[in-house]
Amino acid sequence: MNQSVTDEQRNRRTIFIETLRIVVRWLVVGAVRSLDIGIRNARRWYAEKSAAAGTRRKEEVANWISIAGHPFVFPPIVALLVGASLSNLFDSVKGLLTVILCCLLPASLYILWKVRIGQWSDLDVSARKDRPHLFLVAFAFLLLTVLVLSVTGQSIVYARGCLAAIILIVGGWFLNRWLKPSMHAGFAMLTASSLWPVNLQLSLVTMLFAVAVGWSRVELRRHTWLEVGVGLLLGLLVCRLILG
Structure with a gap:
């Protein structure tokens, strides 16, 4: 048990x-x-x-680079420096003010107005269908600026720069049938290339900046690499054609 x-x-x-x-x-x-x-x-x-x-x-870095390389920011600053080095600071400032008053300011106000009334999507005018209108407006203001610069006998630097900008816009306008060339990249490369006869080292540095501007446009999804490449090449060709 x-x-x-x-x-x-x-x-x-x-x-x-x-x-x-x-x-x-x-x-x-x-x-x-x-x-x-x-x-x-x-x-x-x-x-x-x-x-x-x-x-x-x-995206933040790309946004700041894109702003710094904007066609209304980077080219005028470089033109001021080049004009001051080739002539004098007073004439360079006078030429820049003419460009601002006859082209950049009215074009900016027009773009802002089109965005505010809802006809354009953003200040960059990213929609390809809206670009022919933008190119026409830019062409008109640039032509007016060239006429004012010529009549007032101002520095040839700004007149040639505006003429180069007109050719660049016409090229972008033509290519807009098939793709949307990056005008940011185009103007940045045009500006950088124009520095070649003045200062080779500075021109190379600003060319790298132009490529960075192109990268920023891709990073911000405004353009493809093909569109950026076309814009860079277009700026280079226009500089060679107009500015030598």
């Missing part, structure tokens, strides 16, 4: 120990799996957050 009780107690103890072992193993395995899943999720979240932060930083 006592022997049977002892055996039964042993069996119960064995069952209890095995059950406890199974439960502990299940808890440990579950905890390890949960920890592993948690670590993987944390790594994935960190990677996604880092990628998103990296993308935001790239």
Whole structure:
């Protein structure tokens, strides 16, 4: 009788120990799996957050480069410096003011008005269908500027620059039938190339900047690399044709 009780107690103890072992193993395995899943999720979240932060930083850099390389910003600044080096600061400033008052300011106001009334999508006039209208307006204001510069006998630097800009716009206008050439890249390369006779090192540096402007337009999803490449090549060819 006592022997049977002892055996039964042993069996119960064995069952209890095995059950406890199974439960502990299940808890440990579950905890390890949960920890592993948690670590993987944390790594994935960190990677996604880092990628998103990296993308935001790239877009911010691209946006600032695009602004610095805008056709209404980069070319006038370089023209001012070149004009001052070739003639004098007073004549250069007078020429720049003429370009601003006769072309850049009215063109900017016109673009802003078209965006505000909802006919154009943004200040860059990104829609390809709207570009012929933009090119026509730019052509008219540039032609007016050339006439004013010529009549007032101002520095030839600005007149030749405006003439080069007219040829560049006509080229972009023609190519707009098939693709949307980047005018940011085109004007940046035209400006950079025009520095070649003045300062070779500065011209090379600004050419790299023109390429960076092209990258920014792709990064901001305004253009493809093909459109940027066409714009850069167009700016280079126009500079060679007009400015020598």
